[in-house]
Structure formats: C-alpha cells, structure tokens
Amino acid sequence: MKKGSLATIRTACKADKQAASAEVECQNCGLDPICSILDYAEERSGVPEGVLLRRRPVSRGETIFRKDDPFHSLFAVKAGSFKTYIPRFDHTDQVVGFHLVGEMLGSEGMANGSYPYTARALENSSVCELRLEKLQDSGKPIEELQQGIIELLGKEVAFSHELIASMVHQTSEQRVAGFLSSLSHRLHRRGMPSQEFNMGMSRSDIGNFLGLAGETVSRVLTKFQKQGLIRLKHKRVTILDVAAVQQMAAGLD
Amino acid sequence: MKKGSLATIRTACKADKQAASAEVECQNCGLDPICSILDYAEERSGVPEGVLLRRRPVSRGETIFRKDDPFHSLFAVKAGSFKTYIPRFDHTDQVVGFHLVGEMLGSEGMANGSYPYTARALENSSVCELRLEKLQDSGKPIEELQQGIIELLGKEVAFSHELIASMVHQTSEQRVAGFLSSLSHRLHRRGMPSQEFNMGMSRSDIGNFLGLAGETVSRVLTKFQKQGLIRLKHKRVTILDVAAVQQMAAGLD
DNA sequence: GAGTTTTTTTGACATAACTCAATAAAACAA
DNA sequence: TTGTTTTATTGAGTTATGTCAAAAAAACTC
Numbered sequence: 001m002k003k004g005s006l007a008t009i010r011t012a013c014k015a016d017k018q019a020a021s022a023e024v025e026c027q028n029c030g031l032d033p034i035c036s037i038l039d040y041a042e043e044r045s046g047v048p049e050g051v052l053l054r055r056r057p058v059s060r061g062e063t064i065f066r067k068d069d070p071f072h073s074l075f076a077v078k079a080g081s082f083k084t085y086i087p088r089f090d091h092t093d094q095v096v097g098f099h100l101v102g103e104m105l106g107s108e109g110m111a112n113g114s115y116p117y118t119a120r121a122l123e124n125s126s127v128c129e130l131r132l133e134k135l136q137d138s139g140k141p142i143e144e145l146q147q148g149i150i151e152l153l154g155k156e157v158a159f160s161h162e163l164i165a166s167m168v169h170q171t172s173e174q175r176v177a178g179f180l181s182s183l184s185h186r187l188h189r190r191g192m193p194s195q196e197f198n199m200g201m202s203r204s205d206i207g208n209f210l211g212l213a214g215e216t217v218s219r220v221l222t223k224f225q226k227q228g229l230i231r232l233k234h235k236r237v238t239i240l241d242v243a244a245v246q247q248m249a250a251g252l253d
Numbered sequence: 254m255k256k257g258s259l260a261t262i263r264t265a266c267k268a269d270k271q272a273a274s275a276e277v278e279c280q281n282c283g284l285d286p287i288c289s290i291l292d293y294a295e296e297r298s299g300v301p302e303g304v305l306l307r308r309r310p311v312s313r314g315e316t317i318f319r320k321d322d323p324f325h326s327l328f329a330v331k332a333g334s335f336k337t338y339i340p341r342f343d344h345t346d347q348v349v350g351f352h353l354v355g356e357m358l359g360s361e362g363m364a365n366g367s368y369p370y371t372a373r374a375l376e377n378s379s380v381c382e383l384r385l386e387k388l389q390d391s392g393k394p395i396e397e398l399q400q401g402i403i404e405l406l407g408k409e410v411a412f413s414h415e416l417i418a419s420m421v422h423q424t425s426e427q428r429v430a431g432f433l434s435s436l437s438h439r440l441h442r443r444g445m446p447s448q449e450f451n452m453g454m455s456r457s458d459i460g461n462f463l464g465l466a467g468e469t470v471s472r473v474l475t476k477f478q479k480q481g482l483i484r485l486k487h488k489r490v491t492i493l494d495v496a497a498v499q500q501m502a503a504g505l506d
Numbered sequence: 507g508a509g510t511t512t513t514t515t516t517g518a519c520a521t522a523a524c525t526c527a528a529t530a531a532a533a534c535a536a
Numbered sequence: 537t538t539g540t541t542t543t544a545t546t547g548a549g550t551t552a553t554g555t556c557a558a559a560a561a562a563a564c565t566c
Binding site for chain 3: 202203214215219222
C-alpha cells in the first residue's frame with residue numbers, strides 16, 4: 001500500500017498529553033482505507049499537504065460538529081471516545097451511538113449534506129479530520145474513494161439493522177451484556193486492550209442509548225459483578241468471563 | 254432528464270393481473286435516480302437492453318433473495334409490498350423492515366457482497382431488478398452511479414438512526430402510531446393513496462418489527478379505533494385523524 | 507484539601523407490556 | 537359451499553422495567 005505526502009501527519013502526534021488514552025495505530029484505524037486513497041490523491045492533486053487530513057485534540061465536552069451543521073469532513077477517533085446524539089425539543093437528548101478509538105464519525109452527513117447528529121467528546125480525545133469538500137473541489141477522479149465510502153456506509157447500514165433487530169427484543173440484561181461485548185469487540189478490532197477498559201460514558205448515557213433507565217443499567221452491572229462476570233471500578237470494567245457475557249448477549253443464557 | 258433505451262421497459266407492465274395493488278410511477282420510484290443513470294449508461298456501454306434492468310412479478314410468499322445470498326442486484330418494489338427479516342436459529346424470525354411500493358430493496362448487500370436478510374413478498378407484487386454486477390463487468394466509468402448509491406445508503410443510515418432513536422424509548426401506542434404514520438407518509442411520497450391503504454403484514458409481523466407482542470399491536474389498534482383515530486377493516490386501515498396520529502407518534506399526546 | 511456538584515447505587519412502589527388461554531373472525535382449499 | 541387453518545381479538549394474571557427518592561461515592565473547583 002503506497003504511502004504519500006500524508007505520512008508525516010499520519011505518524012505525528014504520537015503522544016498528545018491531553019489525550020486520555022492510547023492512540024490507535026493508523027493501520028488499525030477504520031479510516032485507513034480512505035486515508036490511503038487520500039495519500040495517493042493528495043500527492044497528485046496538488047492540494048497542499050494537510051488540507052485534506054488534519055490532526056487535532058478535542059477536549060472532554062467539546063463538540064466536533066452539531067446536528068444540522070453543513071457536511072464538510074469525515075472524522076476518525078484517534079484517541080478517546082465520543083458520543084453522538086440528537087438534541088430534542090424537550091431537552092432530553094437521544095444518544096444514537098458511541099464512537100471508540102479507530103472508528104469513523106460523520107459519514108452519515110454525506111448523503112443529506114448536513115450532519116444528522118451532534119458529536120461530543122466523552123473524554124480528552126484526538127481526531128483526524130478529512131476535509132472531503134476540498135477533495136471534491138479539486139476536481140480529480142474520486143472513483144476509488146467513492147467505492148471506499150460505499151463500503152463504509154454499507155457496513156453502517158448493516159450494523160444499524162443488527163442493532164435494531166437485537167435492541168427491540170432483548171431484556172435489559174441482554175442489552176447490557178451486548179453493550180459490553182460490543183465495546184470489547186470493537187476495541188479488540190482496533191488493537192486496543194479489550195478485557196479491561198474505560199467506559200467513558202455515564203450510566204444514563206448507556207441507558208439512553210440502550211433504551212433503559214440509568215438505574216436499570218446500574219442494577220444490571222451490579223448483578224453481573226455479583227455473578228462474577230465482570231469487575232467494576234468506577235468507569236473501568238474488567239470482563240472476567242467473556243464467553244458468559246457473549247452468551248448472555250445472544251440470549252443463550 | 255434524458256431517457257434512453259430502457260424507456261420501453263420502464264413503461265411496460267402497466268397492468269399486471271397478478272399484482273395486488275396499483276403500480277408506482279417511475280418518476281415516483283426510489284430507484285429512479287439510479288434508473289436514469291442506467292438509461293444513460295446502458296445506452297453507451299453496449300450492454301444489451303434489459304440486462305441491467307428487468308421487470309418481473311413476485312407472488313405472495315415468494316422470496317427475491319435470502320440472507321447470505323451473494324449480492325447481484327438492487328430491487329425496487331413496483332407494486333405490492335415486502336418484508337425483510339433475519340431468520341434465527343430458534344425459528345423466531347426478526348423482521349427488520351417493510352418495503353412499500355416505490356421503495357428500494359437490497360442496497361445493504363452491496364457492502365458485504367451478500368444480502369444481510371431475506372426479502373419476502375407480503376402480497377402479489379412486482380419488482381424492477383437492477384443487475385449491478387453486470388454493470389461493473391462492463392468496465393465503464395460509474396462515478397455518477399456511485400454517487401447515487403452513496404446518497405441512497407446515506408439516507409438509509411439516517412433513517413435507521415431515527416428509527417433506533419424513536420423506537421427504543423417509545424410506548425406501544427407511540428410505536429404503533431409511528432408505524433401508521435410512517436406507512437402513510439411513505440405511500441404519499443410515492444403518489445399512492447395514503448389515508449386509506451392495505452397493511453399487508455400481520456399483526457405479529459408488525460409487533461415483531463416494533464418490538465411488541467402481536468396481541469399488544471391488536472389492542473392498540475382497537476383502542477385507536479375506539480378513540481376515532483382510525484377505522485379498521487381487517488387489513489385495511491383508514492386514518493381518520495392524521496394530525497392526532499402524528500402527534501401521538503411524536504409523543505405530544 | 508475542603509467544599510460543591512454530579513453521578514451512581516440502592517430501595518420501594520407503580521405500571522406497561524408480556525404470556526397464556528379461549529374465542530372469534532378471516533383466509534384458504536377442496 | 538363446507539371444512540380447515542391461520543390470524544386476530546379479548547381477558548386474566550404475571551413480571552420486567554420505569555419512576556421517585558434518598559444515601560453514598562466520585563468528580564470536579566477553587
């Protein structure tokens with residue numbers, strides 16, 4: 001895989017003192033397929049280095065885009081984590097997802113031309129920003145890039161369907177077990193520690209996302225701990241019995 | 254908008270005696286943006302007419318593709334309706350969606366290379382099939398088509414997120430009201446009657462989709478009828494108070 | 507580090523929705 | 537049509553999860 005002018009950016013920022021946790025390696029990042037294409041595209045499009053792809057830290061509580069902002073960039077979480085949510089008229093936000101290290105953010109904005117939700121850092125984090133509007137301005141053939149985006153979106157759709165499918169029918173225990181499994185699996189995929197990790201989000205964020213009361217999430221986690229499935233220390237979780245948690249998520253318990 | 258060699262196909266089959274209900278007009282069909290591109294592409298790619306796009310009737314109960322079949326085509330529902338579901342090991346299918354007249358089917362298969370669910374006709378229906386593999390074989394530049402697909406997928410993602418957002422927190426009444434609203438809205442968008450229409454799916458299909466027991470769906474529908482919001486006759490619904498149903502779906506009741 | 511604010515845990519109680527079951531109505535087949 | 541099968545309705549009783557509230561623990565702030 002050819003690496004072009006972005007190589008410097010892609011390896012910079014190794015140790016950002018503000019970032020709460022370790023960074024994901026580029027080769028483990030969900031945006032890497034697109035980055036690689038961009039490396040190539042940038043090299044020959046004459047766009048100045050760093051315009052298409054930019055690294056930057058994001059402090060806890062900061063937003064990188066808000067619902068209805070015009071679409072301009074794709075983001076990848078390099079360190080830390082984000083929640084995405086839809087603010088509602090009655091001030092009860094609806095959490096629609098969590099984005100961990102190595103995961104993309106903002107792809108849904110491409111279709112409508114504006115972001116369909118707000119993205120807020122759950123802890124001190126850092127992101128890569130891909131300014132796609134600039135790329136399109138450059139007028140270069142972007143077929144390969146489009147194919148990459150199609151695949152990303154397709155995966156997103158498949159994931160959403162699975163989420164709906166499972167969510168709607170599962171008990172609170174299955175949902176929480178599934179949530180833990182999902183976090184663990186996603187961290188593992190990005191080469192991060194996946195048995196013991198930090199849950200940056202609050203109990204009520206989790207509950208909001210899973211369609212449960214925060215109190216219920218708390219109760220279920222406590223129960224899991226009593227059953228010896230997990231160990232809890234504040235926001236830090238250790239999954240003691242991975243198989244059991246997965247089984248429970250699948251409804252096989 | 255230029256119309257090419259497919260024009261004959263696109264206007265054929267006006268009256269299919271097997272189809273249960275009226276056909277959607279091409280200009281109201283969700284696939285039309287892509288069809289238009291194909292009209293153009295087919296004309297100059299030398300692919301024989303009818304290879305990329307094919308009309309055909311589908312009888313009630315028939316499937317047009319099954320979970321894990323290799324992806325080959327996008328479909329559009331021209332008449333009738335379909336349900337999509339994921340068969341599960343314990344034979345309890347999970348309904349993931351309903352596809353009405355004018356709506357696309359199968360786009361999620363593009364990313365992984367195989368369909369992530371089974372699609373089955375709820376009534377005697379007809380579909381347009383777009384054989385995308387053929388198009389890719391033809392080796393022609395497909396940038397425009399890709400852009401169209403990106404937009405379709407993006408909309409799908411946005412829709413899924415909304416669905417998750419709403420579904421997880423709503424009461425049974427809100428969900429059923431939302432379901433009715435959604436059917437009505439989608440039919441309207443395709444230029445079909447949207448105040449009185451047929452619900453091809455069973456109560457338990459609806460329940461399965463909404464995460465409710467079929468009995469609950471039945472009870473809620475009965476209640477809505479008693480409140481004068483709708484009139485029910487078997488599978489045929491008349492929405493008497495559109496505003497009230499929408500309000501209830503939004504949780505404003 | 508002390509004080510303030512936010513988050514989490516835990517308990518008691520209320521209730522929406524599920525399950526099981528029986529009847530009624532439609533749909534289908536001969 | 538008649539009989540058979542599937543689907544829908546309705547009732548009774550159970551339970552999982554929500555709500556409200558209070559105490560405990562963490563997380564910030566100065």
